[in-house]
Amino acid sequence: MANTKRISIKDVARRANVSITTVSRVINKVPTVDSKNVRMVEEAIAELKYRPNINARRLVSGANNTIGLVIPSYPGIFYSFFAIEIIRGVGHACESLQLDMVFHISDGAKSFNSHFLEGIIFADIIENRRQVQAAIAQNIPCMVVNNLVQDMDVNYIAVNNLKGGRIAAAYLVGLGHKRIATITGNVKTQAGFDRFDGFMKGLDEAKVAIPKEYVFRGDYSRRCARQAAELFFSLNERPTAIFAQSDDMALEVIAVANEKGLNVPNDVSVMGFDDNPQALYASIGLTTIRQPLFEIAEKAARVLHEIMNGKREERYKSVVDPELVLRDSCAPPKA
Numbered sequence: 001m002a003n004t005k006r007i008s009i010k011d012v013a014r015r016a017n018v019s020i021t022t023v024s025r026v027i028n029k030v031p032t033v034d035s036k037n038v039r040m041v042e043e044a045i046a047e048l049k050y051r052p053n054i055n056a057r058r059l060v061s062g063a064n065n066t067i068g069l070v071i072p073s074y075p076g077i078f079y080s081f082f083a084i085e086i087i088r089g090v091g092h093a094c095e096s097l098q099l100d101m102v103f104h105i106s107d108g109a110k111s112f113n114s115h116f117l118e119g120i121i122f123a124d125i126i127e128n129r130r131q132v133q134a135a136i137a138q139n140i141p142c143m144v145v146n147n148l149v150q151d152m153d154v155n156y157i158a159v160n161n162l163k164g165g166r167i168a169a170a171y172l173v174g175l176g177h178k179r180i181a182t183i184t185g186n187v188k189t190q191a192g193f194d195r196f197d198g199f200m201k202g203l204d205e206a207k208v209a210i211p212k213e214y215v216f217r218g219d220y221s222r223r224c225a226r227q228a229a230e231l232f233f234s235l236n237e238r239p240t241a242i243f244a245q246s247d248d249m250a251l252e253v254i255a256v257a258n259e260k261g262l263n264v265p266n267d268v269s270v271m272g273f274d275d276n277p278q279a280l281y282a283s284i285g286l287t288t289i290r291q292p293l294f295e296i297a298e299k300a301a302r303v304l305h306e307i308m309n310g311k312r313e314e315r316y317k318s319v320v321d322p323e324l325v326l327r328d329s330c331a332p333p334k335a
Contacts (some may be wrong), residue, residue, distance in 0.1 A: 011048055072123070120140065155303065181210070221317070240269065245273050251278060
């Protein structure tokens with residue numbers, strides 16, 4: 001049976017009768033290595049058919065300038081404003097900091113190879129808590145984005161989604177709406193739960209009660225938004241305002257309203273969450289809650305770089321407030 005053992009840098013060092021560091025220096029073409037050692041290492045590499053990997057290069061510089069970006073897997077990820085903005089922000093920072101980025105889509109069920117990474121950015125924690133815990137246990141610098149982590153000792157940048165939900169409720173109530181429906185995001189996620197919780201608390205504080213049929217449990221997808229809109233518009237007493245807890249869902253609600261001959265905002269006000277560029281250039285400008293995802297992702301990468309280089313010792317814990325963006329999709333209800 002053929003020998004399937006993978007040749008390592010240790011095997012090369014043993015064959016050449018030199019140290020692992022010397023082998024690594026030869027691989028990385030460090031000019032100060034003695035010519036005799038260079039020849040011995042090169043001969044050993046040829047005999048063993050060794051293929052250098054990134055871990056060998058780490059021994060020379062102490063770092064490989066490679067970070068990981070882990071994004072939870074969900075349907076439509078490559079059409080997701082959230083995922084695109086996180087990738088753009090981290091990628092922009094990596095380009096200016098001369099970092100390499102390894103992109104990993106995870107369902108949380110399996111571990112991934114983190115041994116060659118100098119740092120990891122986790123875009124939220126959704127069923128992959130063990131991956132974050134494993135990285136912390138290995139002393140790999142980590143940054144969590146879009147999750148206010150209270151039960152693990154880890155760096156994070158989060159959006160105050162609870163406040164965002166309250167802002168939405170206060171604005172719609174302030175316009176005079178009382179029949180207000182909402183389409184939630186995935187409430188199993190912290191962001192989805194907090195937006196919904198903040199919205200309901202905001203309504204409660206304003207003493208506005210809504211019936212259970214005005215609440216549709218969604219998942220951020222246009223598919224669920226269409227189902228919700230069809231349901232809301234079929235009610236005998238349809239809502240005068242709808243808070244869709246993502247812009248993608250809000251834009252789908254507007255599309256359904258147009259199909260049914262309803263005018264936005266005269267017949268129904270529609271509000272979103274994100275400030276997706278499509279919200280500005282849609283058939284009607286979408287009033288929304290802005291969360292600065294690009295800026296947050298870029299900041300996460302820069303802070304992680306500081307941690308990797310020993311320039312920051314204390315944990316970085318930051319919560320960013322969302323802000324109301326007024327456009328044309330909301331108006332006071334008809335008298």
